Amino acid sequence: xxxxxxxxxxxxxxxxxxxxxxxxxxxAHVLARKQFRGHGLLNGLVHLPLVLPPVVxxxxxxxVFGKQGAVGGFLYDWFGxxxxxxxxGAALAAAIMGFPLMVRAIRLGFEAVDAGLExxxxxLGASRARVFGTVTLPLVMPAIxxxxxxxxxxxxxxxxxxxxxxxxxxxxxxxxPSAIYGLLQVPNQESDxxxxxxxxxxxxxxxxxxxxxxxxxxxxx
Amino acid sequence: MISVQIxxxxxxxxxxxxxxxxxxxxxxxxxxxxxKTSVINAIAGLMRPDAGRIxxxxxxxxxxxxHKRNLGVVFQxxxxxxxxxxxxxxxxxxxxxxxKIVELLGLGALMNxxxxxxxxxxxxxxxxxxxxxxxxxxLLLDEPLAALDAPRKTEILSYLERLRDEMDVPMIYVSHDMxxxxxxxxxxxxxxxxRVVRAGPMGAVLAHPEAVGLLGARDAGAVLAATVVNxxxxxxxxxxxxxxxxxxxxxxxxxxxxxxxxxxxxxxVILAVERPKGISARNILPVTITALDEAGTGxxxxxxxxxxxxxxxxxxxxxHEMHLKVGMEIYAIIKATAVSPEA
Numbered sequence: 001x002x003x004x005x006x007x008x009x010x011x012x013x014x015x016x017x018x019x020x021x022x023x024x025x026x027x028a029h030v031l032a033r034k035q036f037r038g039h040g041l042l043n044g045l046v047h048l049p050l051v052l053p054p055v056v057x058x059x060x061x062x063x064v065f066g067k068q069g070a071v072g073g074f075l076y077d078w079f080g081x082x083x084x085x086x087x088x089g090a091a092l093a094a095a096i097m098g099f100p101l102m103v104r105a106i107r108l109g110f111e112a113v114d115a116g117l118e119x120x121x122x123x124l125g126a127s128r129a130r131v132f133g134t135v136t137l138p139l140v141m142p143a144i145x146x147x148x149x150x151x152x153x154x155x156x157x158x159x160x161x162x163x164x165x166x167x168x169x170x171x172x173x174x175x176x177p178s179a180i181y182g183l184l185q186v187p188n189q190e191s192d193x194x195x196x197x198x199x200x201x202x203x204x205x206x207x208x209x210x211x212x213x214x215x216x217x218x219x220x221x
Numbered sequence: 222m223i224s225v226q227i228x229x230x231x232x233x234x235x236x237x238x239x240x241x242x243x244x245x246x247x248x249x250x251x252x253x254x255x256x257k258t259s260v261i262n263a264i265a266g267l268m269r270p271d272a273g274r275i276x277x278x279x280x281x282x283x284x285x286x287x288h289k290r291n292l293g294v295v296f297q298x299x300x301x302x303x304x305x306x307x308x309x310x311x312x313x314x315x316x317x318x319x320x321k322i323v324e325l326l327g328l329g330a331l332m333n334x335x336x337x338x339x340x341x342x343x344x345x346x347x348x349x350x351x352x353x354x355x356x357x358x359x360l361l362l363d364e365p366l367a368a369l370d371a372p373r374k375t376e377i378l379s380y381l382e383r384l385r386d387e388m389d390v391p392m393i394y395v396s397h398d399m400x401x402x403x404x405x406x407x408x409x410x411x412x413x414x415x416r417v418v419r420a421g422p423m424g425a426v427l428a429h430p431e432a433v434g435l436l437g438a439r440d441a442g443a444v445l446a447a448t449v450v451n452x453x454x455x456x457x458x459x460x461x462x463x464x465x466x467x468x469x470x471x472x473x474x475x476x477x478x479x480x481x482x483x484x485x486x487x488x489x490v491i492l493a494v495e496r497p498k499g500i501s502a503r504n505i506l507p508v509t510i511t512a513l514d515e516a517g518t519g520x521x522x523x524x525x526x527x528x529x530x531x532x533x534x535x536x537x538x539x540x541h542e543m544h545l546k547v548g549m550e551i552y553a554i555i556k557a558t559a560v561s562p563e564a
Contacts, residue, residue: 119267120300122287124314124355134313138304218304 002192004171005179006199012087012175013155016094017102017148024102024151025144029136031103032110049161050100058164061093065165089166090173094155101154102147109143110136142215149211153204176200223247223359223393227263227273236260236270236415242393246385248402248423249395251412257395260412261363264393265294277359293352297364299344301336307347308332314355318388325387326350326380342373346380353390360384360392366401378404399440403427403484411435428530430514433521438488438534441521445483445529449475465526466506468555489556490533492522494543496552504555506531510547513540520545524553531555 031043049057065072066084075081083089113136121131137144159177168178180196183189222243229236236256249257262268264275266287275282282290293314301310307328311319323329326346336344345365352360362381366374378401384390385405396402402409402423409427410420418435419426424444426432432441447463459470461483468483475481496505508531512523520540524531531553545551 114300116296116298116300117302119287120294120296121302121313123265123267123290123292123294124351125288125291126313127288135302 002179002196005174005176005196008087008090008171008173009156009175010203012090012094013152015088015091016098016155017152019091020095020099020102020151021144021148024099024147025106025140028103028106028147029110032107046103047100049097054097054158054160055164057096058093058161061089061096061161061165065089065092083166085166085169085173087166087173090162090175091155093161093165094158095151097158097161098151098154102151105147105150106140106143109140109146112143113139142218145211145214145218149207153207156200156203222276222278223391224274224276225260225264227260227270227275229259229263229268229270229273231259234415236263238412238415238417240410240417240420242408242410242420244391245407246392246394246405247408247410248406249393249410249412250397250399250402252397255412256415257397257412258363259415261294261361261393261395264359265292265361266290280358291355291358293355293357293360295345295348295352295360295362295365297367299336299348301339301344301347301351303336305335306332307334307336307339310336310347311351311354314351317354317356319354321388322350322353325383340373341369342376345369345373345377349377349380349384353384353388357390360390362392362394364395364397366396366398374401381405399436400484403444404482424530428523428532430512430516430521430523430532433487433514433519433532433534434516438519439486441532441534442484442486442489443529443531445485447481447483449477449479449481451477463527463529465508465529465531468506469503485531485555487521487532487534490524490531491554491556492533492535492539492543492545493552493554494549497554500554502554502556506553506555508551508553510545510549510551513545513547526553 027042027046031039062084063069067073067076067082072083075083083092117135117139118131121135126134157177158175159181162173162175163178166173168174168182174182176196176199180193183193183196222241224241226239227236234256236259238256238260249260251257259268263270263273266282266285273283277292302313305313311328326349328346328350331339331343331347336347339347349365366377369377382405385392394402394405406423408421409423411418411426419432427441428443435441445463447461447468450460450462450467452459457471459472461468461470461481463483491502506526508524508526510522511525511530514521514523515537516534519534519536522533522535522540522545524533533553
């Protein structure tokens with residue numbers, strides 16, 4: 001049961017990060033570079049999960065994505081997809097909780113890119129899409145990595161929204177944090193708790209070291 | 222042929238610029254803040270004017286997006302892509318004439334380096350090469366030498382002269398340094414506070430008496446075509462001939478028979494009613510006064526030496542005491558100055 005929680009956590013966090021990353025890059029780019037009405041609203045919306053109590057976010061997810069919910073009902077009726085009380089729901093919760101952290105990190109990256117370089121690329125005949133792919137994106141890559149690691153780490157540690165939205169069903173939705181919490185409710189499980197805590201620390205450190213190494217390799221060029 | 226008409230409001234600053242220039246090097250000259258860079262940005266398409274029309278070689282670019290204008294831009298800060306090698310930077314906009322450009326700009330040894338490992342002068346050369354390889358219909362240079370020290374400036378200037386003479390690339394060159402402009406330009410556009418105050422062939426604009434009031438006696442003055450006659454190696458002198466006479470310069474410049482550009486700022490010309498004797502200056506030319514123009518604290522004196530116009534700036538008091546009049550034949554004593562080889 002202990003290892004199930006570890007693998008499930010990794011799976012949930014990886015899926016959450018990979019699915020949220022493209023959207024986070026897009027939103028970060030829009031927030032960093034575009035002026036439009038509703039800029040502040042979008043910014044607030046993105047940051048909402050950061051300031052809301054996680055339990056509230058989980059409850060809102062249940063309302064919107066539950067089987068009776070507006071989106072959840074639609075997904076179930078048309079595609080037979082259920083999110084509530086499934087690992088996919090855990091991934092959705094983790095993605096939403098990690099999203100503001102990813103956007104913040106990546107947005108700083110976009111703001112740090114000299115727009116003059118993009119202008120220079122345009123004068124050399126590159127379309128906007130080519131400029132983005134060949135100049136902007138490579139220069140923002142360290143920030144994207146940093147954002148992805150932050151999002152992944154947040155996903156690994158996400159507890160409140162997850163347990164509210166998908167509960168803690170062993171083998172299905174019980175991630176490392178909810179497993180630790182569950183073990184702490186029963187006497188004499190300290191040894192398992194220590195193992196899980198150690199794994200948590202190791203995963204977090206590993207992610208940080210990996211991102212640092214990748215970022216350094218890119219800067220070195 | 223380049224034709225530019227631009228109107229743009231930028232906060233308190235109003236840009237209202239119009240000029241036409243033939244093929245060759247057109248210099249946009251003016252103090253910082255006069256709107257020169259905005260003109261370049263508008264031509265390149267990086268700034269959208271409120272109104273106007275930009276035509277290059279008969280092609281109306283006004284509504285064409287930046288990446289389809291086919292203009293090369295060399296920015297003051299080079300703007301090389303930091304994540305690409307020199308070779309990748311150069312190839313970004315195309316590889317037209319790449320061997321020739323690499324050779325001409327001496328880029329061969331830099332190809333595998335990243336911009337971080339380049340000196341200021343090397344960065345400028347790579348930026349220039351990158352713009353050229355996209356085969357631009359017009360090269361826009363926005364103070365490309367401003368960030369360089371004097372020896373690097375001279376080096377890049379000679380590369381630009383080779384481009385002008387060997388590759389026949391039309392250029393618009395923005396600068397606030399008259400010595401650069403005098404070396405390169407065929408046409409000059411003088412800007413002040415967002416407006417064009419003078420535009421035309423460089424020699425005529427700079428040697429016009431009004432130029433003294435406009436540019437000051439250091440920047441105003443004749444720009445002449447001259448030929449190297451001989452060298453006095455022992456004395457380190459070069460004798461140059463132009464159609465108003467001979468001039469001796471205290472430097473050895475170019476091969477005998479080579480054409481050079483001679484610049485004589487208005488402040489470096491002294492006037493005498495009679496031919497002076499016992500004077501250290503070596504260049505004394507007989508001239509005729511063609512114009513007398515009050516210019517602020519002094520008088521701008523238009524002169525004719527042979528077929529060449531010269532320009533001097535003297536004090537109002539001197540002009541009075543010497544009883545200078547248009548048509549008078551007098552002598553101009555010239556402190557020799559900037560020259561550059563010209564093909």
